[in-house]
Amino acid sequence: MVSVFKITMKKIIYSLIALALLFSCSSTQVEKVSQQKTTTVDLTGNQAAPGAVLRDSVDLGEPYVRIYFDYDEDNLREDMLSNLLAISKLMKENSSYTLLVEGHADERGTREYNLALSERRAKSVEDFLTASGVSPFNIEVVGYGEEKPVDNASNESAWSKNRRTELFFIR
């Protein structure tokens, strides 16, 4: 009885192995190539983009003044304060003036962190001016991160020039 059972088990196992071999030999794994079509969107012409146009993309020219910052810092440097006090005086005397403060960062570190850092630099300038009595309604801030360097080199001299805010009178 026992030996018959053993033989049957052996037979089953052998036939299972044979079956497995049969399938592994005869079956060819087949896959089909897929390809994705793409469309090019060209914004270099004049067509309107779906995002609201916030400001005419006219060339603002040279900034009225540049305020420089230390590495990974948004605190205003002491040597930059006299420039800002002059701007404050000018804006308080001419309440119709509107100032655009563009924040920038050097290339070191990640683009997204630098975008946030550059905007915080612009905010520092705004905060200083509003604390000195300028109306916040006359100040716009924007961050450009490391996207618009004034000097493309990778050295401390270039980086110190790129860590900046640029102030423009836009109205």
Add this chain to the structure above:
Amino acid sequence: MKKLFLLLIGVGNLYADLVLEITQGSEQPVRLALIEIGAPTYEGNEVIEIVRNDLLRTGEFDVLTNDQLLSIPASEEDVIQRDWLLLEADAIIFMNIQQEQGALDVEYSFFDIGYKESVEKRKVLGLPDSVRQTSHYVSDGIYEFFYGIEGVSSTKLMYVAKNSDIYRLIVSDADGFNEQVLLKSNSSIISPAWSADAKDIAYVSFENNRAQVFTQNLESGKRELVLSSNASVSSPAWSPDKKFLAFSTTKDGNSEIYLINLKNKELTRLTDNTAIDTEPAWSKDGKNLLFTSDRAGSPQIYQVNIRNKLKRRITTIGSYNARASYLNQDEIVFVHRGESDFNIAKMNLNTRSLDILTSTKFDESPCIAPNGNVVIYSTKDGNLSYLAGVNISSRVKFKLPALYGELKEPAWSPYLR
């Protein structure tokens, strides 16, 4: 250290021809030969050349050239075993190339030199004009056979190319060929990201003089502004189920992380403090986000649970840790600044052990291949940025520098197969 240099110049590459250079190869590569069954054909040579370059680019294969061979068998029956044992080859890949109505099909088998027989047969059915993609499928099949993980030759890379003040968002094959321009702009484009099904992308465009997040359908080119705001909106990341986009915005005065439900546009705010919070990256299960925050004085990596919004600090070593993403459940990859250089590092979330993967000076924008084993990133040589990669298990490094212009912000597609 082994040095290999391959120059790959594509006919259709108009914007940024990629040069592939393997800067460091594996110590123990798999050695094999690629042989077409029957007389060599033009198409067969083309397929073999593409597969050969794909395998070499992993740094984990040593592909024998015809002049290294002692005998060239026309079929499996002709293999002279002794010749192959002398070459210490691991296998022969026999390829049978068939042309069917303008499409190329490739049947390939793995010939075991020790056993003198084919141990497995696979077939890729091509489409008209898909020789490169068909060949990449073969490469991925070979990679998977030997290493047990999916190859990534048939996936895509997305990146930003800058050339004389024109920015192009480009998608190409993983080897840099077959470049398609998705967006061409006079303004900066950053942070491109794939949806999990690879049908849509998101990115930041400065076309309206401010950082704004757009989504774009690859096939139709249809674009959508994700959130209209007077403040910066940036750093998009699709949830694994494609229902949400995580992003950062300064609409509350400083950079905070939000989720937007893409269907009903409902916003959920995840961070709330006076520090910079940005660069969200989803966990595979969609339950947590990694993000960068300077709430403790310097940029460090944190994790937030999107349900209860509890946060946990992840990195503590180094003055600058940013742009993290999950490699798997237990490991993350990010930009790390040690003494002075910015490198790509890997960290185990349980042991907190740090592993620096790269050695150039300005390494950033790390992005992980869908097999979780290759990291591509951007780095700089002089004033020009280019793309480079590192294989995590073999530590093979490669470069994808542009012949002209600059390449940055790489994003590796999910599997497309």
